[in-house]
Amino acid sequence: MSSLIKYIIRFALFILVQVFVLDRIHLHQMITPYIYFLFLIWLPFNMGRTQQMLIAFLLGFTLDSFHHQPGFHSAACVLIAYVRPFLINILIPQEGADTNYNEPSFTSMGGILPYMVFISVITFIHHAWLFFLEAWQFGNIWYFLVKTLLSTVLSLLLIIITEMLFVRKQKFRTNTV
């Protein structure tokens, strides 16, 4: 299957799952998990940063259209797409390891720990920025902090389950840098 079609199907699936399954979960009436940005985490290493940000904006804007509130998810997605390459550079174990595999995953990031740190930081940044933009209009700091932390934990749990359920086969491409 061509990778473009794969990404388009992924995009649609993540948006649909987010809108029709996860958005209907309201734990304690305030925690809603988000996993659709896993699409951005799973983008290939070698994609240009400009493209990444544009795709992130498109992803966020699509979800925003379903929520009828433009801007919130687009802003959060663009932020994580901007931060992502920096994080990969810091966390990848050795120089050039990102050319061996196609996309970030447990194997390609060299073990469980770096990848866990990677998804945790991305999830936290996404949630913090999203809820900050929402809370900014209401102005309630404690509510914002608690909501961010609890939602991050729940989202991370779901992301890990998703990673375990849908194991992506990572081909070892080359060992020459």
Place this chain on the structure above:
Amino acid sequence: MRNIFLFIRRYFNFILFLLLQGFSIYLIVHYSRYHNAVFSKTTNQLTGKINEQYNKVQYYFQLKKTNDSLVTANKKLYDKLKADFALPDTSSNILVDSIKVDSMERYRKYEYYPAKVVYNSVAAQNNFIVINRGAAQNIKDGMGIIDPNMGVVGIVTDVSKDFAVVMSLLHKDSHISGKLLKTGETGTLSWDGKTPGIISLTGIPKNVKVAKGDTIISSGFSTSIPKGMLIGIIEEVKADKSSGIFLIKFKAAANFYNLEYVYAIENKQADNIKTILEKVKQKTQ
């Protein structure tokens, strides 16, 4: 000049990042402008179609609840039937009608349109509902929406061809006026963005007798919602120390979690009222 181009090329990603962030925040701040934009009509139509497909499946899981609420709504209507009330016998009175105007003829002020909810959110800080009735089916901006048991749900903010977006009471910009059923004082509703279903009412002065369990109804001041629709039941009354008003929290009458059918209310005199108000504005200016 060359340096500027070099600068842009060097920091292109950062500039693009700032641009996209800026655009997103612009959309958040001026979201009402987004609702007027042309592409919002298209996205509404598109997301509405997808939501409707999903709703076709999800609808079956709620059939029992929907049925129950429709039965109670029906019962209320039966109770209002004229045929169920005995009239005093007036047939022996001979009345001479001296008025030329036919006062028996009534004209319709409000018309109700049933609609199905295809998308509903409660957990966000600003919540919207989408109904499967749009401009082609007589829905206009600013129409009020109630649930089958006459609980106020919200006001239409955006209309596409077949769908309409409703700003529910659980939205920070939703400021409908509410009225205490007992004493008649009016205040403004606002939502703090925390618990769905718990809304606050401000503007009730401290000298009014308010108690837990009192009913709040719509005031009928706006052209959207007629007077006397249920808004909620008071849960908590607190006196604000810094001012002369109560801080009242109440439970919304409409259950926002399982909305299935709603009614859109068209005020046939809305245009009439609007033209008068505009005339007054022009005169005072």
